[in-house]
Amino acid sequence: MPIRILIINPNTSESMTDSLRSPVKNLGYDNTEYGYLTAPSGVSSINNEDDAAISADACLPSILQRRYLEFYDAFLVACYSPHPLVPLLKQHTTNPVLGIFEASVHSALQLLGKDQRFGIVSTGPQWKQILGDAIHDHILGEQKAREVYAGTETCDLNAGELHGPGHEEQEVEKAIKAATQRLINAAKEDGKGEVGVVILGCAGLGGLDDWVKEVVPQHVRVVDGVVVGVGVLQGLVRCGF
Template identity: 35%
Template sequence: MKILVINPNTSEEFNQKLDKAAKEYALPSTEVKVISPKSGPKSIEGIYDEALSVQGTIEVFLDWENEFDGFVVACYSDPLVVYALREITRKPVLGIAEASIHLACLLGNQFSIVTTNDRWAPLLREAVKKYGLEPRCASVRTTGLRVLDLEREGEGAVEKAIEREALAAVKEDGAEVICLGCAGMSGFDKILEQKLGVPVLDGFVCSLKLLELFQQYGLKHSKILTYAAPLSKELTGLSSRFSRVYSKNK
């Protein structure tokens, strides 16, 4: 199976982390390629950033779609683009937030998300509500650190902040499982699990493994209603690859 991991930001360090995690957890028969869009922000720390990443992410998907069997969009923001891609392909596309949250619910009664800057607290609570799993969410906690601090700072300091919030989620909020709420936290899962004594999920690994599961069981997204193929229409000022989608989906 060939999986394309689209990191919708342009941080090469993120790609390396994802690549390392993929190497560690993918089945031997799975080939994983991690890629960033050619255009867009260096990190996704809010909706403006996400908005700027949309077009580039679709572009990179369209360029590579034919060569892969499944796709991860490796941003914990419940990106709009996941739903756009599901419309234009019959192959499975997963976001890393939904993947980790659903698996978390199979491992414990209540989960918490630990993420970066404060804006994500309301935004991820909204995403959890959209997934339908608000009753299972003990809390969304933020470290107050920026996404790119995950690289720039000594990892010890960042890891310590994540651990502090995760511990508070367990002790104060009743969390039984922790979800790492940023692709840049990839690789911390088992270290933190060791310290906390509760399951800690890396959303990227979760989506990677779920795509393998989908392939083995022959699962694909539903193509009626929400993810039905887009209706053909005139596009202005956009590369022709964007409208080729319509004929392909006929």
């Protein structure tokens, strides 16, 4: 039996769902089937916690009605936020459920060298506080977060604008590179340790990691939350959890 993983895009953008396919396929895992679910209703871009709640309410009935919980071995919620769909799904299945936010932060910790920290490059400016609060209050705790979290910088676009119409590719590239450079520079200035890992803080940033790599030192790791989320779920399922 193949391993079956459902990747859930909780917004209504089919183009964003399509952007996830290539990075996942390039992982090259054998004996694996991936399913993709785009929210049937709700919001086209998740830009705050209210949008996240709306998108969870839109996705959960579809997942339950289609009996996906019986078919798939693991579930990845592809929204870079403390997304409420993750705990909601865990109420209905004992199979692994993971959000790309949590997956990327915990994986980044394993990649940090001595006196290094991780930082996040995300979309709109509101995510600086949302992600920072979640890291300090829930994921790592205040003390650990002060030691290893360098902060979040944003490109001031929403998730839908990364791949959708309305912005030229060169404009998007410029904005992402500028946010990355600000993150690196801010860490140098505060003197608390260099950035050793940059996390792509939006599912829509998947496949754009080469732009980030162009402006960071060669030794800095760039983590795609969707890619690392799939990797973690692969390990859990293959180990029989």
